[in-house]
Amino acid sequence: MRPKPVVRIAGYVLLALAFVGFMVPFLWLLQLSLKTQLDAFAYPPRFIFTPTLQNFVSLWSESEFAKFFLNSLIVSTMTTLVALLLGVPAAYALVRLGSRTGRAILVWILFTRMLPAMVFVIPFFIAYSRFQMIDTLAGLVIANLALDLPVVIWLMRSFFLDLEQSLEEAAFIDGATPFQAFARVSLPLALPGLVATGIFVFILSWNEFIFALVLTRHEAVTAPIAIVNFMKYAGTEWGQLSAGALVVVAPAVLFAIFANRYLAKGLVGGSVKG
Amino acid sequence: MSRVQTYRAMLAPGMIVLALLSLVPLTALVYLSLRSWSLIVPGSNEFVGLGNFVRMLDDGRFWNSLWVSIYYIVVNTLLQLTIGFGLALAFFLDLRGTRWLRVLFLLPMLIPPIVVGLAWRMLFTPSLGGINYFLSTVGIQGPDWLNRPFTALAAITVAAVWEWTPLVMLVLLAGLESLPREPFEAALIDGATFRQTVAHVILPLLKPVILVVAILRIIDSLGILPLIFVMTSGGPSSATESINFYAYESGINFLHISYASSLLVVFIMLMLAFSVTFIRNALKVRA
Numbered sequence: 001m002r003p004k005p006v007v008r009i010a011g012y013v014l015l016a017l018a019f020v021g022f023m024v025p026f027l028w029l030l031q032l033s034l035k036t037q038l039d040a041f042a043y044p045p046r047f048i049f050t051p052t053l054q055n056f057v058s059l060w061s062e063s064e065f066a067k068f069f070l071n072s073l074i075v076s077t078m079t080t081l082v083a084l085l086l087g088v089p090a091a092y093a094l095v096r097l098g099s100r101t102g103r104a105i106l107v108w109i110l111f112t113r114m115l116p117a118m119v120f121v122i123p124f125f126i127a128y129s130r131f132q133m134i135d136t137l138a139g140l141v142i143a144n145l146a147l148d149l150p151v152v153i154w155l156m157r158s159f160f161l162d163l164e165q166s167l168e169e170a171a172f173i174d175g176a177t178p179f180q181a182f183a184r185v186s187l188p189l190a191l192p193g194l195v196a197t198g199i200f201v202f203i204l205s206w207n208e209f210i211f212a213l214v215l216t217r218h219e220a221v222t223a224p225i226a227i228v229n230f231m232k233y234a235g236t237e238w239g240q241l242s243a244g245a246l247v248v249v250a251p252a253v254l255f256a257i258f259a260n261r262y263l264a265k266g267l268v269g270g271s272v273k274g
Numbered sequence: 275m276s277r278v279q280t281y282r283a284m285l286a287p288g289m290i291v292l293a294l295l296s297l298v299p300l301t302a303l304v305y306l307s308l309r310s311w312s313l314i315v316p317g318s319n320e321f322v323g324l325g326n327f328v329r330m331l332d333d334g335r336f337w338n339s340l341w342v343s344i345y346y347i348v349v350n351t352l353l354q355l356t357i358g359f360g361l362a363l364a365f366f367l368d369l370r371g372t373r374w375l376r377v378l379f380l381l382p383m384l385i386p387p388i389v390v391g392l393a394w395r396m397l398f399t400p401s402l403g404g405i406n407y408f409l410s411t412v413g414i415q416g417p418d419w420l421n422r423p424f425t426a427l428a429a430i431t432v433a434a435v436w437e438w439t440p441l442v443m444l445v446l447l448a449g450l451e452s453l454p455r456e457p458f459e460a461a462l463i464d465g466a467t468f469r470q471t472v473a474h475v476i477l478p479l480l481k482p483v484i485l486v487v488a489i490l491r492i493i494d495s496l497g498i499l500p501l502i503f504v505m506t507s508g509g510p511s512s513a514t515e516s517i518n519f520y521a522y523e524s525g526i527n528f529l530h531i532s533y534a535s536s537l538l539v540v541f542i543m544l545m546l547a548f549s550v551t552f553i554r555n556a557l558k559v560r561a
Contacts, residue, residue: 003367003468004467004468007367007468008367008369010364011363011364011367011369012369012372014360014361014364015361015364015365015369015372015375018357018361018364018379019375019378021436022378022379022381022382022436024397025390025393025394025397025436026381026393028393028396028397028404029389029392029393029396032396032402086287086288086291087288089284089285089287089288090284090285090287090288090289092281092284093281093282093284093285094285096277096281097278097281097282097285103557105289106557107553107557108292108296108297109292110549110552110553110556110557111549111553112292112296112300114493114494114545114549114552115300115542115545116494116496116497116499116518116541117497117499118499118518118521118522118538119299119300119303119518119538119541119542120295120296120299120300121522121525121526122303122306122521122525122526122531122534122535122538123298123299123300123302123303123306124299125525125526125531126302126306126531127299127302142295145291145295146295146296146299149288149291149292149295150292150296153288153292177280178277178280178281179280179284182284203384206386207384207385207386207387209386209387209388209499209500209503210499210500210522213503214526223386224386224388224389224500227388227389227392228388228503228504231392231504238396238402241392242392242396245389245392245393248385248386248389249385249386249389252381252384252385252386253381253384253385255384256377256380256381256384257377260377260380
């Protein structure tokens with residue numbers, strides 16, 4: 001399309017407005033994290049001030065934030081690994097089997113994907129209370145798995161469907177077992193999709209809120225919940241709060257910068273044909 | 275092992291875990307909703323059939339949460355679709371110097387929702403400047419957003435739209451870019467204006483994708499629990515409380531787990547119509 005200049009200008013304006021609107025929260029957090037308490041509450045808000053890194057420093061040294069950050073890291077990594085381990089072979093098998101039960105399973109997976117986490121929270125809460133699994137990292141991983149395993153299966157299914165079966169057939173002719181065909185041919189071919197899915201699941205579990213809120217107390221608290229607690233108990237420490245928030249945002253930003261091609265594929269995967 | 279046996283073996287572990295982690299909890303939820311269990315009342319675990327659901331009909335707070343939920347579903351989704359479509363079009367034009375923006379726009383939905391809520395909460399808090407400060411520079415006296423019912427709802431909508439419009443934009447853009455070239459070329463030959471191209475070429479062709487995104491967002495629109503939690507805690511006076519937030523308050527804070535379960539069952543029922551449409555659509559796309 002070669003639209004008229006009017007349209008092009010409108011496009012630029014829209015994108016510029018969107019850019020501003022989009023950046024505002026980030027910039028707001030950033031400037032609050034670099035201000036001292038005094039500056040933070042100054043009204044009208046000071047845009048010219050001496051920045052300080054004190055908030056970031058006290059975040060790591062004075063609070064237990066480092067521990068909570070580590071918890072997030074552990075939970076997200078473990079969830080991703082287990083979800084991939086269980087989900088990737090399952091997705092592949094589903095695609096190759098294609099039976100009526102296979103379809104029923106797919107319907108179930110789609111259905112659970114659409115349920116908000118809250119629906120699982122109450123049964124998990126009761127079960128975990130009974131089995132002493134509250135406030136455990138393993139418990140969190142399992143809970144996240146409930147949300148993320150369907151996602152892995154659904155996404156990897158669409159990636160496996162994209163594969164050309166001819167290469168697999170060639171492997172069979174060469175005497176490979178079905179599993180070898182999967183591991184040596186299909187899996188490497190589906191690697192971009194695998195990476196996309198893995199990153200997506202990592203971010204999903206990193207950001208996960210409601211399970212972490214309800215199923216943890218002191219030991220297994222993850223970074224987002226640490227921020228929420230901080231907000232409740234030190235409500236006016238906006239500087240440290242913002243600093244913490246920015247740190248929690250870091251993994252997502254890093255992934256977006258370095259893996260945005262994979263990410264876009266993962267996010268859109270399954271929504272659009274082709 | 276035969277092929278089928280291998281595939282079944284590959285499928286089994288995932289399916290067992292899936293059944294354990296989704297079938298069991300959901301069955302438990304329905305089971306709980308038929309009882310009167312409240313964790314703070316000892317010995318209250320009795321079968322009451324549809325008793326909770328009857329109770330709900332008289333529960334003003336439930337009806338309030340229903341209206342709030344409908345508000346979120348309709349308003350948030352409509353705004354996301356409109357703005358998302360506009361942005362997708364703008365990106366589709368492939369204007370010079372705008373490629374890198376696409377990556378940047380991914381961010382709102384990648385960052386933890388509570389951080390989204392935190393940032394917007396701070397922006398809507400008058401004493402910290404933010405929105406009200408910018409309004410004052412053009413002479414408008416901004417309200418105490420988060421403490422008045424209507425403005426609190428608006429604030430949450432702003433945050434939700436900020437967070438999810440990028441997803442709508444991404445999917446619509448992918449849809450736009452996968453459209454065939456011929457209709458555009460035909461429109462060009464016919465001398466169609468931009469507006470005409472959008473109305474008569476793009477919109478009709480994009481309808482299936484728009485539908486899918488719309489349903490996805492409708493189903494997901496009540497997933498803004500973290501936003502509500504951080505920004506308003508459902509307040510002021512339950513003005514921003516959706517059904518699942520009410521279920522959270524009821525079940526986790528007040529420990530009326532059976533009533534909370536029944537609230538969630540109602541929620542699932544409400545979403546069922548949309549879920550069925552989406553599932554049917556999604557399974558049609560591939561064999």
